[in-house]
Amino acid sequence: MFDLFRSRDKAVRILLGVILGVVAISMVGYLIPGGWLGDQASTSSDTLATVAGEKITVLGAQQQIANVVRTRNLPPEMMKLFAPQILQSLITQRAMAYEAHRLGLDVTDADLAYAIRLQMPAQLIKDGVVDKELYSRVLADQGLSVPQFEADFRDQLMVGRLQRLEQEGIVVAPAEIEQEYRRRNEKAKIDYVLISPASLQAAAQPKDSDIQNYYDQNKASFKTAEKRSMALLTIDPAKLPINPTENDLLALYNSQKDRFRVPARVKIRHILLKTDPQKKDDAAVEAKATDLLNQIKKGGDFAALAKANSQDPGSAVKGGELDWIVKGQTVPEFEKAAFALKPNETSNLVKTTYGYHILQCEAREDAHLKPFAEVKDQVAADYRSQQTTRLEQQLADKAAAALKKDPLHPENAATDPSEQVTRVDNYASGEPIPGLGVSAEIDTALAGLRKGQVTAPVALPGSKIAMAVVTDVVAPHPASLAEVSGQIRETLLRQNTDRLLNEKSADLLAKARSMNGDLAKAAQSMGLTVKTSSDFDRSAAVEGLGSASLVADAFVRPVGSLLGPITAADGRAVVKVVSHTPADTAGLAAQSAGLREELKSKIVQQRTALFEEGIRARLEKEGKIKINKDALSRLLQSYRG
Incomplete structure (x- = not known):
């Protein structure tokens, strides 16, 4: 039996998505999640760097580079590109976390638990708490322990607080907003002549003698790729006979009732006004929250007030909607207030570590078991999935054994209507396979196999399974002219076309300049057509x-200026600036808020990079960051090959 289907366990897949979602949050600034701090007893040769006494080890760094490649589904050869970036990010991350801790921006256990719970779907909350066994298992599958993951997630939250602190006080002046508005809304008009590659195809065609000369001069570079012929056996789950009876579905439902138990839950919307201990603004925030609560009690529109005032960005835009919550999903004070409310009832002010909340209950449900009739379609889908997995595994095991026993007659291994054998001759990695297209999975399975050897079963899109027996191998060899003449012809055609485009567009520009900027007259003399843009x-x-970015100079060069030659989407262009139209400022007021946020975001990105560089430079100067250059060089070299 092979282990192909183990990852299809539904609960594991759900939690894996959640964990990777949490990982994605931490990757925003630093690419990767926790687990990069090494054993404090590591030897110096195992240590890449120390930041304030904490070590970043070779093993830890290797694990994180592999994590990035795996979670982003990148080919292994991409490691050499990501490795330097990741290693520097590890050091910066630790430096930022140290600085946040030094400034007292620590994250409490309650804050950490709340932040992690927010990532968890309701299905993974049992009796008000996260299913720790499943949580631990999936983290372990990713090479992380719970303490490692949570320690790093805590660091990410601290770093977030540090960044927000650094970003406070960023102001975008009205003049900057107006300048950006004018820049975006001013317009230009141009005349242009486009010389297309198609118009030069006849003149660009290479001669046979050119192809021969190119082959002779570059013969050493022409080698055919290793090729394999194979018999490919595929199993199509759509052709498997799976027709469950009512009793089959009832039996599955009764065996998995816990899956269909719905915990008590309430549908809540809320308004959050944040407090900041460093600003000592509790009284002012409470006063504003009290005013909002009074407005709601007097009939004020909760959704409108939430949109205008709530500081929870995820829910404010939805009128404060949090949708359904279950116990264990929020901080205790919030949970207690939420579950005490009746439908359409509004809470008094609720104080949490985040600030002051006003909650309104929209609906509530008691804990219950979903009846069979309600979930029958889901049960049927699960039944088919389970049976498909079981039958595919049985067929794959049987087919693999048959192929290994008799690789010369692969058609004999296909004994079920869902199985099909396709002969593929002279196949090179990366080429499309009939009926499948390009398949990296098949390429990986075939790599290095000799004639008569059989691949392991491979999972393909659409839940198909495939395996192949190699029927022939053709080693790489110097290519003959006949084998590569088409490739050379395309190369020379492209080179000739590019040269002719450059020559003709340069000639046009020179003529237009010699005719006092008269592009139309120059184009006419060369049999070309002038077009005018809107x-x-x-x-x-x-x-x-x-894209207008190709002619960006048209916005800043004087009317009448000639531009080019410009490499356009379909050829080369010579351009003349016809007119400029200033921005209509009538829309400035309506767009000011959005422009302010965009400009602020750009400033934040720039300042964050400088801020991080400054912290690293200071800690390095203080001797708190020490980098083992030899170990770092060896590790990077191992990825370059």
């Missing part, structure tokens, strides 16, 4: 040319 702004596309 007015366009910087975010637009110019018909026939492509």
